[in-house]
Every structure is written in structure tokens, then in C-alpha cells.
Amino acid sequence: MRKIILMMSVSLDGFIEGPEHQLDWHRVDDELHLHFNDEIRSMGGLLEGRVTYELMAGVWPTAEDDPASTAPMRDFARIWLDMPKYVFSRTLERADWNTTIVREVVPEEIEALKAQPGGDLVVGGPDLAASFLRHDLVDEFRVYVHPVLIGRGKPLFPPFDTIVPLRLAESRAFGNGVVLLRYERDA
Template sequence: MRKIVLAMSVSVDGFFEGPGRELDWHLVDDELHQHFNDELRSMSAFLDGRVSYELMAGYWPTADAAPGASGPMAEFAGIWREMPKLVFSRTLERAEWNTTIRREVVPEEIEALKRQPGGDMSLGGADLAATFMRHDLIDAYHLYVHPVLLGRGRPLFPDSASRTALVPAGSRTFGNGVVLLRYTRRPPRTSCGTLPRPESSSRATDTDRLRARDGRQRRVDGRGRGPGVRPAACPAASRAARPAGTGRRPRGR
């Protein structure tokens, strides 16, 4: 089953863009851009919102034909053109470059996409990412942490009433100081079932009954009834910056 991967550049204090939508704090050199290319080449599709798609479509289709274009930037232009793209928008009327428009994020349709064969899918755009998070559709997070504290701006992760458990899946420090942190979703725990009832014979002492009752309580509310009591054990089930001078963003945000 293929995964949906959110790859975003963020500041140390969690913002993906400054208060004026500026991205001049993104540090993208050839090493990091080549890494983006290597990561994205293995994807089977790009999933974008309208704003992200229009930024990309306004620059990358012909970026490799620009005077002096070479290296990772020219290489990414070909990757972007050839990659199948899904754009989620209620207003976009027309899209080119191997792009399909969808009007709504329908969780059942996204889950069906994930069950299809092929590589993982790269999710782009903070607004679309927030929608996918709300529907619990993101399987992996690749956070490119740039060495800066912005102080204010737009946070990557919106407020949420739910908690998402993650598992560290690796890290890498690049020469320019950017640190990649990889996380995947933690698998859900299985139900522990119920504890057996204490024996009804005279051999079941009051202490036995108290222990069984206390164990059931811990399994129900997830905590001990007194201070210092641990919950009962339950086995678990077995894209980047804008290139300089262009005002456009490569993938990885």
C-alpha cells in the first residue's frame, strides 16, 4: 500500500512561511536540491492545492530551457513535467502538464488511491496538507528544518483536538545546516480485551477480587486509580524553497 508523504520546509519554531509569506529564509543549495530530486523521482504522483500548483506551473515547465539552467534545477523541471499530478481545487478550470483536477478531498477516494500499485505520493501545499491532516490521511512526514527562528508567520501544523503518534524514521543534516527529520505514523494498538472475572468459589479472596477490579478499571480509563500507578500493559498490533531570483518553489516546499 503506497503512502502519502508530506515534505515541507519549516523554521525551528514551526513556521513554513513568514508573516508576509516570505520564503527568503529557505536555504536551498545544490546538495539539498539534488536530494529533493532523488526523493521525488521515486514518487508516483504529486498532490497539490491550487496555489501550490499555479506557483509550480508558472515556472517549472520551461525552467530547464532558461539561459544558464543546469544541475538540479534543470533536472527537476523534467521531473515535474512528467509526474502525474492531482490538483484539489473548486475554482481551477483548466490544468496542463499531466494534471487532473479534483473538486473535493474525499477520504474514501484517497484511501482507494493509496491501495493502488505504485510509488508513494508527495503532498504539497500547507492548506491542502491541513485538510489531509484533518481527515487523517497522511502516512509520513518529512520536515526540513532550516536553522532560523522566524518569531511569527504561518505555522505548518494547525490547532487540532486530536493527537497523532509518530515514529522517528531517520534524520540527515545537510551542509547548509538544514536538518531533515523523517516520521511515520505509529500503527494503532489492538484492543486488549477484558480481564477474566475472579473465581466465585471461596478460594477467591477479597484481595484477588480487588486486584481484578483494579485491573479492569485501569484498562477502561488508561491509568491507575492512585498516584504512581502505571496503566495496564497492552501489546500493540503486530518540498523546499523558491529558487533564488525566480519567486517560485521547487518541490519539498
């Protein structure tokens, strides 16, 4: 069965974006971008909220032809365009680029999606990730800690009342100071 993987960048003080939705503090260089490309390329699909999807759709469909794009960015553009995407939105009317619109996070439907053949599924976007956490649908956490304190913004994890035991499966430091912490559910 496929896993649901929460894959997100976070500041050292636990925020995924600044108070005005800023992401300019992310330290994504070619080494980290190549790593992201390899990780996403192996996946079976992307589970995105509407805001994340619209952000991605505003960049990646044209990035391959943009002279300012680096080689890893052009590669990611091809990966993103080809990758099956499931966008969770009550308001989005239409989506392109191999995208299916899903109206609600229904645990039984997510379990059925996990049971389909193919690679693991990556959940991205803070609100969608919070919904998946509320429904206990996340099997693995890949948190990329960026070496910066931003002071305030949107936290990676919303408050919740249960303890979720995890075990460290991998840690890796990148040359730019970003550290990957990969945790799996502790059986």
C-alpha cells in the first residue's frame, strides 16, 4: 500500500511561511533542488490544497522555457507537469496539467487512493496537511529545516490533542545548512 508523506520546508522556529505568506527565506540551491526532484520523481502523485496548486501552476508550466530557470528548475517543471495531482478545493472550478479536483478530505477515499498501484503520495500545503493530520492519514514526515528564524508566521503543525509517536528514519544535512528530518510512524 502506498504511503502518504508530508513533505514540507520549515524555519528553525517551526514556521512554513512568514506572516504575509513569505517564502523568500527558503534556502533552495541546486543541490537541494536536485534532491527534491529525485524525491518527487519517485512519487505516484501530489496531494495539494488550492493555494499551493495555484502557486505551483503560476510558476512550473512556463519554467522550462524561462531563460532565468536553472537546470534543476527546468527538470522540476517537467516532473510537476507530468505528475498526477489531486487538488483539494471546494471552490476551484477547473485545473489543468494532469490534475483531479477533490472537494473534501474523506478518509475512506484517501485509503482507497493509497490502495491503488503506484508510488507514494506527497501531501503539501499547510491547511491540507492539517486536515490530513486531523484524520490521522499521514504515514511519514519529511521536514526540511532551513537555517533561519523568522519569528512569526504559519506554523507547520496546528495544535492537536493526541500524541503521535514517531521514529527517526533518516537525517541528512545539505551544503546550504538545510537539514532533512525523515520520521515514520512508530508502530
